[in-house]
Amino acid sequence: MTKAADAVAVAGRESYARIVAALIRVTGDWTLAEDCAQEALTLAVERWPRDGVPANPGGWLMTTARNRAVDVLRRATVERRKLRDLALLTEPEPAPAGTEGDVVDDRLRLIFTCCHPALALEARVALTLRTVAGVPTADIARAFLVTESTMTRRLTRAKTKIATAGIPYRVPTGSALVERLPGVLAVLYLLFTRGYDADGEPAFADEAIRLTRLLDQLMPEQPEVAGLLALFLLHDSRRAARRDADGNLLTLDEQDRSRWDQAAVAEGLSLLDRAGHGPYALQGRIAACHATARTAADTDWPAIAGWYDQLALIRPTPVVRLNRAVAHGFAYGPATGLALVAEARAGGGLDGYPPALAAEAELTARQGDPVRAAALFRAAADVVGSAAERCALLRRAAGLAG
Structure with a gap:
């Protein structure tokens, strides 16, 4: 039972945002996507202890959520085009669609959608934390010092505005891409922080790094994207050394620097060559001073x-x-x-x-x-x-x- 429950928790953390993003892309319905993803997790909790953990947990959740969405759309007599689109969703990862090229995936599109300037800044951050990072609404409410019911209403209004305003589910182009970039970088920073915090979930940090890599490929001329990726890599290079054998958190001067990931350090340093001197790049240069010090005394x-x-x-x-x-x-x-x-x-x-x-x-x-x-x-x-x-x-x- 414990093994199955742990597998559900891990698969949920790793796959929830991917499933929601894929279903939003093909249905345009945020509530349906979130409901189907949650129902897939509920079914996993019921069935995996009895039937065993599937070989591809994330694929199982994607298929189950997809099938649930098909059922709902069928009962609601939604147009055949959306049903055909849903049939194209395959496990474990739906192929990116659109004109932006292979560098973009559904989760990056989702972040840009959440960060649309038509939404208030608070709504952008809250919606991204809930949809992309899977942060519980109660936790987001505490961060914004409001009740859970108030935050639920704000999230609902934000999703409704996206639907009624016809905000497209895509990465913008031209000047709109540059204009929306600061909000996207801020969200990626929050996502990484949630994974890198002392009690954070490392999968969030991994996802922030992966999405920032995609963004850097999409916008190689933007120095702050390179700076943010450098910052992430230089911090994350210390992951293996942050705790001792008993799980205690270690400060920088206590860490075994031989355990730092030198490949990540080297990549971070190379990114700083084109990172400029924006706020993320400056933080990256600070992290580089720590990463290149052979001992704490050499800092x-x-x-x-x-x-x-x-x-x-x-x-x-x-x-x-x-x-x-x-x-x-x-x-x-x-x-x-x-x-x-x-x-x-x-x-x-x-x-x-x-x-x-x-x-x-x-x-x-x-x-x-x-x-x-x-x-x-x-x-x-x-x-x-x-x-x-x-x-x-x-x-x-x-x-x-x-």
Whole structure:
């Protein structure tokens, strides 16, 4: 039973967005696509423990969802063309259709559809998280500080607007492609972050990298696409070294750098050659400073501080300013860093933000006050949402107390 349930969970994470995207392409009905994908998962929960896990779980889910859509459309007497289109859906992956070429797949089309400027920015992000990343509506509601029922209504309105406004399910061309690019990059960044977070699902990070590769092939002249892909690869290169044998989260200076994926590092560095100096490219250059340091002591903190100076000029968010403060603290001394942390927190935008407390704690420890630093690490642990991060913060506090 456990093996079958685990297989359903894995197949759902890996295939849900692909199934929904494929069904939306051929039916144009968002609700039908999501309902059929969910019903396929429900049937898997019922049948796989009894019949065994199929050899191709994702293909089984695609076929089941497709068949369910055929049944619904047939009963609703939908035009024969859509039924013929549905019959072309094969497992495990539907072939991309359209005039954009083989570089584009259904999920990339879906992201561009979700990011249409006719939708409010909040609706674009929420709809993409729900449809592409499969994030539960309750989790999206918590992120936007609204009730689940309110978020459900917002998602419904967004999908209705796509249908009534006739927003095409395709990757745009010409100026429309460039205009919609920033929203798409932001969504891909969110998708990667959801997979790379301490308690995240790695499949989301993999999907973000795959889709960004497609986008880079589609738009090789756009430096920020290359910068975003470089950023993803340089961060993801550390995946195998982020936890110890007991599953504890490790900081950069604790990681075994021999386990870093050097092929991913090399590819990320090569992408930076054409990445320009946009916000994602600058973050990629910061990641490159870490990726190329043979040891933690070899890290070029003055260079990182310089890149953060540039990033703060074009994206002066509280989080960027906080990270800049930490970089300056490591480069030029903890007193400098703590002063900049205080500046970053002055506006109140970082109140209750665990990394702000952890940053102050780390710089305080480096300044020689382990008692206050341990208290700050414990305070950060009290408000952090990730179990893995909570354990890491408490372990750091205990080390200082000891």
